[in-house]
Amino acid sequence: MFRKILIANRGEIALRILRACRALGVEAVVAYSEADRDSLPVQLADEAICIGPADAKRSYLSAPAMISAAIVTGCDAIHPGYGFLSEDEGFAEVVGAHDLVFIGPPAPVLDRFASKESTRRLLASHGLPTIPGSNGVLRDDAHALEEAARIGYPLLIKPSAGGGGKGMRMVRTPRELEASLNVCRSEARAAFGDDSLYLERWLDENRHVEVQVAVDRYGHGVHLGERDCSVQRRHQKILEEAPTPALSPAAREDLCNRAIRAVVEAGYENVGTLEFLVDSAGNYYFIEINCRIQVEHPVTEMLTGIDMVATQIRIAAGEPLGFTQADVVPRGHAIEFRINAEDPENDFRPSAGTIERYLAPGGPGIRMDSHLFAGYEVPPFYDSLLGKLIVWGQTREIAIARSLVALDELVLDGIITNVAIHQALLRSDAFIEGRMTTNLLDRVGGAAFLAAAART
Amino acid sequence: MTDDRARRPAAEDRSDDERTADHAEIDRLATELVPALIAKLAATGLGEIEVREGPWRVRVRRPAAAGTDRGRRSTDRPSRAQPGHAGHGHPPAGFETHRSAREGRGPVAHSTNGASPAGTPVGPGASDQEPSGSAGGSRTDSQTRAVATSPAVGVYQPSRDASPGSRVRSGDRLGVVDMLGVAQEVVAPADGLVGASLVEPGQAVEYGQELVIIELAAEPGQTTGRAPAGEA
Numbered sequence: 123m124f125r126k127i128l129i130a131n132r133g134e135i136a137l138r139i140l141r142a143c144r145a146l147g148v149e150a151v152v153a154y155s156e157a158d159r160d161s162l163p164v165q166l167a168d169e170a171i172c173i174g175p176a177d178a179k180r181s182y183l184s185a186p187a188m189i190s191a192a193i194v195t196g197c198d199a200i201h202p203g204y205g206f207l208s209e210d211e212g213f214a215e216v217v218g219a220h221d222l223v224f225i226g227p228p229a230p231v232l233d234r235f236a237s238k239e240s241t242r243r244l245l246a247s248h249g250l251p252t253i254p255g256s257n258g259v260l261r262d263d264a265h266a267l268e269e270a271a272r273i274g275y276p277l278l279i280k281p282s283a284g285g286g287g288k289g290m291r292m293v294r295t296p297r298e299l300e301a302s303l304n305v306c307r308s309e310a311r312a313a314f315g316d317d318s319l320y321l322e323r324w325l326d327e328n329r330h331v332e333v334q335v336a337v338d339r340y341g342h343g344v345h346l347g348e349r350d351c352s353v354q355r356r357h358q359k360i361l362e363e364a365p366t367p368a369l370s371p372a373a374r375e376d377l378c379n380r381a382i383r384a385v386v387e388a389g390y391e392n393v394g395t396l397e398f399l400v401d402s403a404g405n406y407y408f409i410e411i412n413c414r415i416q417v418e419h420p421v422t423e424m425l426t427g428i429d430m431v432a433t434q435i436r437i438a439a440g441e442p443l444g445f446t447q448a449d450v451v452p453r454g455h456a457i458e459f460r461i462n463a464e465d466p467e468n469d470f471r472p473s474a475g476t477i478e479r480y481l482a483p484g485g486p487g488i489r490m491d492s493h494l495f496a497g498y499e500v501p502p503f504y505d506s507l508l509g510k511l512i513v514w515g516q517t518r519e520i521a522i523a524r525s526l527v528a529l530d531e532l533v534l535d536g537i538i539t540n541v542a543i544h545q546a547l548l549r550s551d552a553f554i555e556g557r558m559t560t561n562l563l564d565r566v567g568g569a570a571f572l573a574a575a576a577r578t
Numbered sequence: 579m580t581d582d583r584a585r586r587p588a589a590e591d592r593s594d595d596e597r598t599a600d601h602a603e604i605d606r607l608a609t610e611l612v613p614a615l616i617a618k619l620a621a622t623g624l625g626e627i628e629v630r631e632g633p634w635r636v637r638v639r640r641p642a643a644a645g646t647d648r649g650r651r652s653t654d655r656p657s658r659a660q661p662g663h664a665g666h667g668h669p670p671a672g673f674e675t676h677r678s679a680r681e682g683r684g685p686v687a688h689s690t691n692g693a694s695p696a697g698t699p700v701g702p703g704a705s706d707q708e709p710s711g712s713a714g715g716s717r718t719d720s721q722t723r724a725v726a727t728s729p730a731v732g733v734y735q736p737s738r739d740a741s742p743g744s745r746v747r748s749g750d751r752l753g754v755v756d757m758l759g760v761a762q763e764v765v766a767p768a769d770g771l772v773g774a775s776l777v778e779p780g781q782a783v784e785y786g787q788e789l790v791i792i793e794l795a796a797e798p799g800q801t802t803g804r805a806p807a808g809e810a
Binding site: 143156171172173174175181186189190191193194212220300315 | 613616731732760782786787
C-alpha cells in the first residue's frame with residue numbers, strides 16, 4: 123500500500139478521497155488552488171499544499187505543479203479524482219516517469235483506451251455491440267459520403283479524440299454532412315490537436331446506462347452492476363439511479379457480464395465505467411469507457427456496500443481485488459441527486475455566493491457527500507457541483523419516497539440550487555414510470571418542467 | 579541495431595542525395611510527429627518533450643518567455659474555465675529537430691514555427707493580480723516593506739546577487755523556485771533593499787508562500803536612482 127497520497131482535486135471528491143485514505147490508514151496531502159484555501163478538504167486534511175492560483179490551467183490542470191507538489195511533500199502516489207487531469211494519459215505517463223503512481227489505469231492502458239474510435243473497435247472485437255458507424259476514421263469527404271450512405275441518416279459526426287460535445291454534429295442529409303465536415307475537423311483540431319472524425323448512427327430517443335467494473339493487475343475482474351444516467355441536461359448528468367428501470371433483470375445481467383468479459387479480455391486495469399446507449403426497443407450499444415472514478419460512484423456503493431475509491435487505490439497499489447463476482451450482491455435501489463449551484467428557473471444559469479446555512483438530511487438510507495459548511499464562499503472558478511445526495515431503499519418506490527423527504531429536509535441558504543428540479547422530477551410521471559430519456563429535459567425545458575410539476 | 583548512418587562522414591561531406599533524403603525525412607517528421615508532440619505538450623502542461631525516432635531526436639519546447647514576461651502580466655487574469663474543458667488551450671510555440679548526438683552528427687535542422695506565445699503562463703509574477711486580491715507576487719504588510727512570494731510549488735534557491743542589503747528594483751530576480759526542473763523566477767515586488775529571507779535555500783515552498791522581505795526605498799516612484807547613498 124502507498125505511504126502518502128497527493129489528492130489532486132477539489133470539492134466533494136477531494137473530501138471523498140481523503141475519507142478513503144483515512145479508512146485505509148494512508149496519509150494524504152490535499153493540493154489546492156488559492157481559491158480553495160478555506161475549503162473543507164483543506165481544513166480537514168492532515169497536510170495541504172497550495173499549488174497555484176484560482177485559474178485551473180495553472181493549478182488543478184497543471185501537471186508540473188501537481189507532480190512537484192507530490193515530490194516536495196514526499197508522496198508516492200497521486201489521486202486525480204474526476205475531471206481535471208484524471209483521464210490525461212500524458213499526465214499518467216509523466217507521473218510514472220517521476221517514480222510516482224497514478225491512481226487509475228497505468229499509462230499504457232490509458233493510452234490504449236484514449237481514442238474513442240479505436241476503443242469502440244477494440245471492444246466490438248471482444249463482443250460488445252456498438253452503434254452502427256463508419257469503418258475507422260474518415261479518410262476524406264468522399265469516404266465520409268460513402269460510409270454515410272452505408273450506415274443511413276440521420277448521423278452523428280464525432281471526433282476520435284476528446285469529448286464534451288466539441289466537434290460533434292448531427293446531420294440529416296448528405297448535403298448537411300458535406301457542409302459540416304470541415305467545421306467539425308477544425309473544432310476537433312482546435313480542441314484536441316487531432317482532427318480525425320468518424321460517423322455514428324443517430325439514436326433519437328435513448329437511455330444512458332453504464333456498467334461499473336473493477337479489474338486488478340492480475341486480470342481478475344468483476345462488474346458491480348449498472349447505473350442509469352438518463353436524466354441529463356445538455357449531456358450533463360443530474361440524477362443517477364440503479365438498477366436501471368430500462369432493462370429486465372435478465373437483460374441487465376447479460377449487459378454487465380458482456381461488459382466485464384470484454385474489458386478483461388481487452389486488458390483493462392483498475393476501476394472504470396463502460397457507457398452504453400439503450401434504444402426504445404431495449405437494444406444496447408457501447409459508446410465509451412471512462413477510465414476513472416465517476417461522480418455517481420456512490421450509487422454503486424449503496425447497492426453493493428463496496429468502497430469504490432478504496433478499491434481503486436488498492437488496485438493501483440498492486441493489490442489483488444480480494445473479492446469475486448459472487449461477493450458482489452446488489453441490494454435494493456439507490457438514487458443520486460447532484461446538487462448544483464445553478465438556477466433551474468433561469469436556464470440553469472450558474473450561481474455563486476456564500477452558504478449562509480447548511481443542514482444535511484439524515485435518516486435510514488440517506489448519504490450526503492458534500493464539501494459545504496455554513497459560511498463557505500463558493501468560488502466562481504470551477505464547476506457548479508455543491509454535493510451529492512444519495513438515497514437508498516429496498517425498492518424504487520421506497521427510495522423515491524425517502525428522496526422527497528430528504529430533499530425537503532436539506533437546508534442550503536445563500537445560493538440558488540437546482541433542488542427544485544429534483545423535486546419536480548420525483549413527482550413527474552416520466553420519472554416515476556421510468557421513462558426518462560437523455561433528451562427529455564432539454565426538449566421540455568427546465569422552467570416548463572418545474573411548472574408542470576407545480577400543477578400536479 | 580546496426581545503423582550505418584552512425585558511421586557517416588560529417589555533415590559538410592554529405593552528398594546531395596543524402597541531403598535531399600535528410601530534408602525529406604525532416605519534412606516527414608514535421609508533418610507526422612511534431613503535431614502529435616505539440617498536442618501532447620499542450621495537453622500535459624509540460625515545459626518540454628523530447629523523443630527519439632531512429633537517428634532523429636525531436637524536441638518540442640514552450641517559449642521560455644513566460645517566466646520573465648512582465649509586460650503581459652496585467653492582462654494575465656485567471657479564466658473561468660470549467661474543469662475538464664480547459665487544458666487544451668495553450669499552444670507551445672517552438673520545435674526543434676536534431677540529429678541525436680549519439681549518432682556523431684551535429685544538428686542538421688533547427689526550425690521554429692511562428693505560433694503565438696500568448697496563453698502560455700508558467701508562473702505568476704510581481705504584478706499578477708488575482709480577483710481574490712491574494713495573488714502570488716507581492717504582499718505589502720506596511721508602508722515600509724513588501725514581501726516577495728513564490729511563483730510556484732517547488733524548491734527555492736536564492737540568487738547570489740540578491741543577498742540581504744543589496745538594492746533591487748521592482749521585477750529584479752531574487753531567486754528561483756525549481757518546479758520539476760523548470761526555474762520559475764522569484765521577483766522583487768517593489769524597489770528597495772533585500773531584507774530577511776523567510777525560507778532556507780533548498781527548502782520546499784508552496785505557491786504564494788512568502789519568501790523574501792523587501793525594505794521599501796524612500797522614494798518608491800523614483801526611476802533614475804540606482805545609486806546615491808544616504809537616502810535611507
